[in-house]
Amino acid sequence: xxxxxxxxxxxxxxxxxxxxxxxxxxxxxxxxxxxxxxxxxxxxxxxxxxxxxxxxxxxxxxxxxxxxxxxxxxxxxxxxxxxxxxxxxxxxxxxxxxxxxxxxxxxxxxxxxxxxxxxxxxxxxxxxxxxxxxxxxxxxxxxxxxxxxxxxxxxxxxxxxxxxxxxxxxxxxxxxxxxxxxxxxxxxxxxxxxxxxxxxxxxxxxxxxxxxxxxxxxxxxxxxxxxxxxxxxxxxxxxxxxxxxxxxxxxxxxxxxxxxxxxxx
Amino acid sequence: xxxxxxxxxxxxxxxxxxxxxxxxxxxxxxxxxxxxxxxxxxxxxxxxxxxxxxxxxxxxxxxxxxxxxxxxxxxxxxxxxxxxxxxxxxxxxxxxxxxxxxxxxxxxxxxxxxxxxxxxxxxxxxxxxxxxxxxxxxxxxxxxxxxxxxxxxxxxxxxxxxxxxxxxxxxxxxxxxxxxxxxxxxxxxxxxxxxxxxxxxxxxxxxxxxxxxxxxxxxxxxxxxxxxxxxxxxxxxxxxxxxxxxxxxxxxxxxxxx
Amino acid sequence: xxxxxxxxxxxxxxxxxxxxxxxxxxxxxxxxxxxxxxxxxxxxxxxxxxxxxxxxxxxxxxxxxxxxxxxxxxxxxxxxxxxxxxxxxxxxxxxxxxxxxxxxxxxxxxxxxxxxxxxxxxxxxxxxxxxxxxxxxxxxxxxxxxxxxxxxxxxxxxxxxxxxxxxxxxxxxxxxxxxxxxxxxxxxxxxxxxxxxxxxxxxxxxxxxxxxxxxxxxxxxxxxxxxxxxxxxxxxxxxxxxxxxxxxxxxxxxxxxxxxxxxxxxxxxx
Numbered sequence: 001x002x003x004x005x006x007x008x009x010x011x012x013x014x015x016x017x018x019x020x021x022x023x024x025x026x027x028x029x030x031x032x033x034x035x036x037x038x039x040x041x042x043x044x045x046x047x048x049x050x051x052x053x054x055x056x057x058x059x060x061x062x063x064x065x066x067x068x069x070x071x072x073x074x075x076x077x078x079x080x081x082x083x084x085x086x087x088x089x090x091x092x093x094x095x096x097x098x099x100x101x102x103x104x105x106x107x108x109x110x111x112x113x114x115x116x117x118x119x120x121x122x123x124x125x126x127x128x129x130x131x132x133x134x135x136x137x138x139x140x141x142x143x144x145x146x147x148x149x150x151x152x153x154x155x156x157x158x159x160x161x162x163x164x165x166x167x168x169x170x171x172x173x174x175x176x177x178x179x180x181x182x183x184x185x186x187x188x189x190x191x192x193x194x195x196x197x198x199x200x201x202x203x204x205x206x207x208x209x210x211x212x213x214x215x216x217x218x219x220x221x222x223x224x225x226x227x228x229x230x231x232x233x234x235x236x237x238x239x240x241x242x243x244x245x246x247x248x249x250x251x252x253x254x255x256x257x258x259x260x261x262x263x264x265x
Numbered sequence: 266x267x268x269x270x271x272x273x274x275x276x277x278x279x280x281x282x283x284x285x286x287x288x289x290x291x292x293x294x295x296x297x298x299x300x301x302x303x304x305x306x307x308x309x310x311x312x313x314x315x316x317x318x319x320x321x322x323x324x325x326x327x328x329x330x331x332x333x334x335x336x337x338x339x340x341x342x343x344x345x346x347x348x349x350x351x352x353x354x355x356x357x358x359x360x361x362x363x364x365x366x367x368x369x370x371x372x373x374x375x376x377x378x379x380x381x382x383x384x385x386x387x388x389x390x391x392x393x394x395x396x397x398x399x400x401x402x403x404x405x406x407x408x409x410x411x412x413x414x415x416x417x418x419x420x421x422x423x424x425x426x427x428x429x430x431x432x433x434x435x436x437x438x439x440x441x442x443x444x445x446x447x448x449x450x451x452x453x454x455x456x457x458x459x460x461x462x463x464x465x466x467x468x469x470x471x472x473x474x475x476x477x478x479x480x481x482x483x484x485x486x487x488x489x490x491x492x493x494x495x496x497x498x499x500x501x502x503x504x505x506x507x508x509x510x511x512x513x514x515x516x517x518x519x520x521x522x523x
Numbered sequence: 524x525x526x527x528x529x530x531x532x533x534x535x536x537x538x539x540x541x542x543x544x545x546x547x548x549x550x551x552x553x554x555x556x557x558x559x560x561x562x563x564x565x566x567x568x569x570x571x572x573x574x575x576x577x578x579x580x581x582x583x584x585x586x587x588x589x590x591x592x593x594x595x596x597x598x599x600x601x602x603x604x605x606x607x608x609x610x611x612x613x614x615x616x617x618x619x620x621x622x623x624x625x626x627x628x629x630x631x632x633x634x635x636x637x638x639x640x641x642x643x644x645x646x647x648x649x650x651x652x653x654x655x656x657x658x659x660x661x662x663x664x665x666x667x668x669x670x671x672x673x674x675x676x677x678x679x680x681x682x683x684x685x686x687x688x689x690x691x692x693x694x695x696x697x698x699x700x701x702x703x704x705x706x707x708x709x710x711x712x713x714x715x716x717x718x719x720x721x722x723x724x725x726x727x728x729x730x731x732x733x734x735x736x737x738x739x740x741x742x743x744x745x746x747x748x749x750x751x752x753x754x755x756x757x758x759x760x761x762x763x764x765x766x767x768x769x770x771x772x773x774x775x776x777x778x779x780x781x782x783x784x785x786x787x788x789x790x791x792x793x
Binding site for chain 3: 061088098100107147148
């Protein structure tokens with residue numbers, strides 16, 4: 001689904017270093033990372049653990065400041081090493097679903113999903129309806145008044161995903177969001193996510209360590225090197241949609257894609 | 266000395282300076298001053314007033330802690346194998362814990378006179394419940410696998426108690442001591458405020474009654490110092506006895522409330 | 524107070540017969556009351572009978588003395604609690620704006636928790652008189668340090684995750700503080716309040732024992748001075764009622780405000 005022309009999100013020569021514990025320990029976690037994200041794409045990002053994937057997402061979401069390089073959104077620089085004060089979420093244009101569900105424990109399910117809209121002053125009858133639909137779509141209907149501690153891990157995960165979807169940011173970053181779920185819940189939510197993505201013309205950058213998941217969900221998979229991480233390769237996933245997520249391994253293109261990606265991970 | 270320590274010393278010194286300055290402004294009779302209090306303490310330490318009264322308060326505290334604490338310590342071990350008895354006594358002990366012992370001070374004085382025993386009674390009644398609940402928790406938290414292992418090896422109940430239950434519960438017992446002993450000193454002082462002719466609490470009340478703010482504040486300071494020294498002593502003992510547990514961590518309030 | 528029983532060993536039984544547990548507990552209660560009656564008979568000047576105690580409480584109700592005295596003591600404790608808690612909750616937010624200030628102030632606050640503040644009672648009476656004022660100040664002091672330390676600990680315990688999450692949605696720093704820090708701190712504050720309540724009542728009592736014009740503690744002290752043992756027992760009964768009732772109210776309030784917390788999760792203040 002590549003739109004001709006300029007990328008929606010452009011990562012240029014990004015680098016991040018951390019001061020280590022020892023005096024000599026300056027470690028580059030990310031170095032020379034460059035790739036582009038086009039509007040409407042679902043791109044999966046895969047790399048070995050500890051390869052700075054979360055750091056990369058943090059920088060795109062502007063929780064973190066790069067040491068080098070820059071990030072452009074619609075051609076405009078939104079984050080580079082000169083920032084002293086990042087503005088997380090880029091004014092609500094970049095959503096970020098982190099590994100922990102990070103629901104606010106003192107708000108009910110519905111209040112949690114509505115919260116970003118409240119903050120942005122966009123809660124009205126129209127957005128409320130949207131929230132209702134989202135809750136139904138992921139099978140959480142009936143649990144609107146429950147507090148997070150009363151919900152299962154899978155339910156909280158789904159809630160945190162629709163919380164970001166509810167306020168419709170054009171770009172959504174997802175950091176191994178399904179890692180803590182059991183296989184069955186994962187399949188359910190994966191198909192829910194693809195459904196919601198296809199409906200809404202969103203651009204998704206999805207980090208995972210699971211090659212099957214990367215192939216099943218993405219239009220394109222980017223592989224990263226070990227730390228200091230940069231782009232190792234890009235693979236177009238040419239399996240036609242709609243895909244059978246639970247039996248993706250039977251797709252004819254799968255074995256070849258798998259071995260190519262596996263070789264780089 | 267790192268910056269934090271320096272900052273703290275500076276902060277403390279600043280507080281004392283503000284106090285000293287304020288006393289110059291309002292006159293020393295109403296709020297006294299650090300210098301006057303220090304002088305009073307010094308005089309008292311020389312003429313034995315400090316020693317006698319601090320000793321009296323400490324004696325009441327220790328006696329009360331022992332008389333109340335020892336049964337509080339022993340009971341959980343006795344109750345360990347008697348869950349029914351424990352369940353029966355449970356509500357009564359909870360009520361006893363919830364009763365405001367301070368309200369009983371006049372009653373204790375009626376029963377035991379204005380001598381040391383009414384103070385001991387107050388401290389004992391408070392200590393019993395605190396020590397009981399902490400020890401109870403410690404006894405309950407004993408790893409059942411360790412117990413099973415020892416029983417399989419043929420240990421008797423007495424041996425189990427001595428070699429497994431007691432060392433297991435010891436950290437909880439110690440935490441009880443950490444909380445209860447300072448509380449006992451404070452409790453003895455409070456009982457002395459109300460009716461006594463000796464002790465640091467008596468000293469506060471007596472001074473205040475004679476409008477001697479300096480004396481009253483000096484006595485309170487002495488009390489705070491005694492509690493502080495006791496805390497340090499307990500911490501040292503803890504690190505020594507429970508070295509196998511790793512150095513104790515001061516929790517949020519470090520449990521000492523008075 | 525501990526939140527749960529030591530061991531709850533209720534045995535399921537057929538409906539008609541009361542369980543052995545209930546029978547045994549009733550037996551213990553009967554024995555205790557029996558001991559009370561025997562002691563009252565043997566030492567009438569030291570122990571008032573249950574009947575005499577109850578009778579005295581009734582008298583206090585009928586001659587309209589009960590309510591004012593309970594109201595006085597409750598007001599001393601209640602107003603002091605609110606004052607102390609009010610400052611104790613707000614100040615840590617101001618202090619935590621500066622890392623340096625925070626490092627300095629907290630150890631002092633923690634140390635102040637350990638000082639026996641009830642011993643200040645005579646001095647406070649000297650300064651603020653024998654009315655409610657001196658008792659309120661003492662209660663406020665006690666509560667302030669407890670709540671301050673707990674709130675500071677609560678603020679420190681908050682990880683960056685929720686604040687970051689909320690910022691990504693577009694919340695400003697102030698909104699983030701209001702939403703995340705304020706709510707995260709609540710469990711700590713409530714725990715401190717529950718712990719402060721008995722101390723608040725104790726402080727009011729001690730003040731009233733020393734010098735007061737009214738209040739249940741004052742009544743107990745008066746009865747003590749006139750060797751009126753029934754009065755002492757009646758007063759103690761009233762205090763016990765205040766303690767249990769106020770803790771029940773506080774616990775109910777806590778449950779409502781913290782409905783979002785899992786029930787078995789307690790904030791432990793060591």
